[in-house]
Amino acid sequence: MEKRELTRYLSEETVARLTEEAFSFPAAETGKRKASRLLALAACLALVVAAVNFDTVYAAVREFLYFFPGSGAAGEETASLEYWLPTQEYAAATEGGEYFVSYLYRRGDVLSLRVEKKVTGLPKEEDRHFEEVPPLLEGEDSSGAMTLPYTENGPAAPDRALPELSIAFRDENGAELDLPQDERRVFAVHDETEGTAVFAQELEMEDFIWERFTLVLDGEVEFPVELFKVDPESYALSRSVTASCAGYRLSLLPLNENGTRFALIPAPEADRAEAAPAGSYWQALWVEAVGESGNAYPAETVNSRPGCQEFYIPGLPEERMVSVSAGGILESTRYEKPPAAIKVPALEPGEEKTLDQRIDLGNIVLLPQAAGLTPEGELWVRLAWEGEEGRRLNQLDLRWPDAPKETWISHNTLQEGAFLLSHNGMAAQAGKKTSLPVTFLSLVQEGQWSFPAAG
């Protein structure tokens, strides 16, 4: 499809209406909105399937369900591969505590940040003393007796409040940036044995477009930050941060100094790139990092988006990671236009038939083996695949015939090296030939991608 500006799809009438509204803003009344088919269509697309006439709404909705992400798909948004990273670590020690920025970077216009604050000098457990209450007098009820804590010098002082941490930002001119901190995770650990506490905050802030700003902690600790854009081309240039295996290249971008947070960018090479269907995206699987101590740490994903994932080591250990490895690449494709379809012959309820088909999707060959229709109206297809060693089918979505007025359920299960795909509500298909177009495919390529964790 030819690329066209979005505005070119607007009718003259719409342009006029938008113009009238915008240039009268904010005093303009919204005006009478004619009940138009546009609003009706928008309502359908909102998937509010509570219409009086279910059939009409469902027909409109069903047309567009084809374009919705299937289960297990990583999402419809393409990740920005533009990263801005600082060139230094940020740490400070004050009377109020020790501050350390575990990571700080921008991915597109999303700022990711974690700050830790460690406070010492809190009351320790050994400073508290417990004494039993005076013995009960004869006949006194003991049910209300309780043990009270107090220190040597009198009643226990109220607990010193656990440290909190405020994070603010100022622009280059010193003006405070009023930014919502909705995506915020807070962690607190209080060690009563040592009398210390660690308070950590993680932030994900959208619409963050600044490259130079001041990070202000608790209103007094200030870090002047300058972020530099990383050239994506350099991902593939440095041998130390790129690994190739089984036709895929994996590039590593460290997102903090000690390598406990990093991005992995997979991409097919050469023949794999040619065979990959248009619109495919890739993710690394089974990722692990090894620290200086020799300990291996499984990595967890965060900000998982097609084409570029971020990983972190749970607990963010202090030691430096020395190597990272991945055990697989997931190649996913959502087809705008189905490239092929499984042909199902006419089936009677309770009947199953052998299929002998071969569907070459470019990056894998599907082998439909059998199809059947249960007496309850569930249509199923069993298929295997042809591929090299270490390459297997992970998920397949098909477009099934309409199942009006029923809640349709689709199952995909892997049994003994073959996929079984089924869909209920197919009783109306009895005696009819059916075509099941392929709408989504993902496959796993096993391998070993290992490289030193640069940083």
Add this chain to the structure above:
Amino acid sequence: MGAEELESLTDEELDARYRPVAQAAARGLLRGLPQEEAEECANDVMLRLLTHRERYDPERGSLATYVRVMARTEALSRLRRWNSRPPSLPLEEELYITGGPEEYIGDIVEGVLESLSQRERALFTLRFLYGMESREMARRLGMTGGGVDVAVLRLRRKLKKLLAQRGIRVEGG
């Protein structure tokens, strides 16, 4: 302004009132081209208005809107003759549709715009339809320049997400 009122104005009065409107609309879209292009665009628009007053339909909007839309159409036509994309928007700001059900795209896009708030629609119109700069937008909408930039950024993201949910792939922004 009603049709009768329009008829009562002299050519000079119409020109004085609405030539600046046409020029402003054209200038936003033709930024980057020689200044004469915006002036000539406004000339063409005013000529059409003065010679065919009867074509203005008050039911569809104010006269200023009529002039702005004409100016926009003429400006885009001039850009095509220059074999150019609208330079008013930096390349990274433009939103392109690259995939989706062809026969429904227009309806879907218009439906998504209907679902936006009035302010969001105003931001969309001023930036994407008329290429207006942040400072001017801020003045019109009662916002700061920086606030406009962030709001436009958020709007682009929202539009991409809403359209993607409806099966339309959008690049840019």
